Structure formats: C-alpha cells, structure tokens
Amino acid sequence: MKTIKMISMALLFGLFMSVSTNVHAQDPIKVASNVYKKVILENEKLRVMQVELAPGEIVPWHSHPDHFAYALTDGKLEITEKGKPAVIADIKEGEAMYLTATTHMAKNIGENTLKMIVTELKAAKTKH
Structure with a gap:
C-alpha cells in the first residue's frame, strides 16, 4: 500500500500543470503560477515552493527533477x-x-484546497 501511495504521489506532482497536448518539460513556476504560489527558498542545491490547488483546478504539463x-x-x-x-x-x-524526476499534470478532484510544500533537488555542479 505504501508503494502505491508513493507512486500516486509521484504522479500527483507531475500533474500540477494545465491540461495540454504539449508534454515538453516546463518549469512549474512558469506554467502554473496560479498553483505554485511562490518560491520560499532557492539556491544552487534546491528550490522550495509553496503550492495551493483549489477544487477543480488543473496544473498543466510540467516537469520536476527528483523532489519531495x-x-x-x-x-x-x-x-x-x-x-x-x-x-x-x-x-x-x-x-x-x-518522488523521482517526472513530467506530469494534475487536477484537484477533491472538495478541499490542497496545500503542499514541494522541494526540488538540483543536480550537483562540478567544479573545474
């Protein structure tokens, strides 16, 4: 059951983009600023975002690197x-x-506004 829940959650975060036939990787902040309310923290290692998805609201196709x-x-x-x-x-x-890196979209089919904190992990940069 935990595995199914984790898979479901991974799919969930990919959903947070609008329903679109274009499935190219896109930044959730750019394509769903109505849902990804603000960046709380961003540096070279991660990006932390505040998410609020009202009932019936759709997040178009977007992508995330590994995230939680x-x-x-x-x-x-x-x-x-x-x-x-x-x-x-x-x-x-x-x-x-x-959640591992994904491209997805989502729709709030519940009766409540879903509020979450999403943290994307950035790839380590090599020093030369």
Whole structure:
C-alpha cells in the first residue's frame, strides 16, 4: 500500500500543470503560477515552493527533477504522468513523499484546497 501511495504521489506532482497536448518539460513556476504560489527558498542545491490547488483546478504539463513534497492539508488529486494512465492520489495532511524526476499534470478532484510544500533537488555542479 505504501508503494502505491508513493507512486500516486509521484504522479500527483507531475500533474500540477494545465491540461495540454504539449508534454515538453516546463518549469512549474512558469506554467502554473496560479498553483505554485511562490518560491520560499532557492539556491544552487534546491528550490522550495509553496503550492495551493483549489477544487477543480488543473496544473498543466510540467516537469520536476527528483523532489519531495509535504502535505499541509488533505486532498485528492488525479495525476497523469507522461505516457501513463491517470492515477487518483488521496493525500493526507502531514504526509511526506519522495518522488523521482517526472513530467506530469494534475487536477484537484477533491472538495478541499490542497496545500503542499514541494522541494526540488538540483543536480550537483562540478567544479573545474
């Protein structure tokens, strides 16, 4: 069950982009500023974002590097990962999830505004 929950959450974060036929990698801040409310912290190692997805709201196709998310509220998302069927994710307040790099989109199919903190991990830069 935990594996299914983790897979569902991974799909969920990819969903946070608008429904679009264009599945090219895009920055969630650029394509879904209505959902990705603000960057809380960004440096050479990570980017931390505040996410709020109202009932019925859609996040278009977007991409994330490896990342993790922390749910501030309960919610229910329909997540579609590139090349895969949609998955329903029941998210519980206080739940933390680690997700590998993905391209996805999402829709809040629940009755509550889903609030999360998403932290993307940046690739290490080599020094020359």
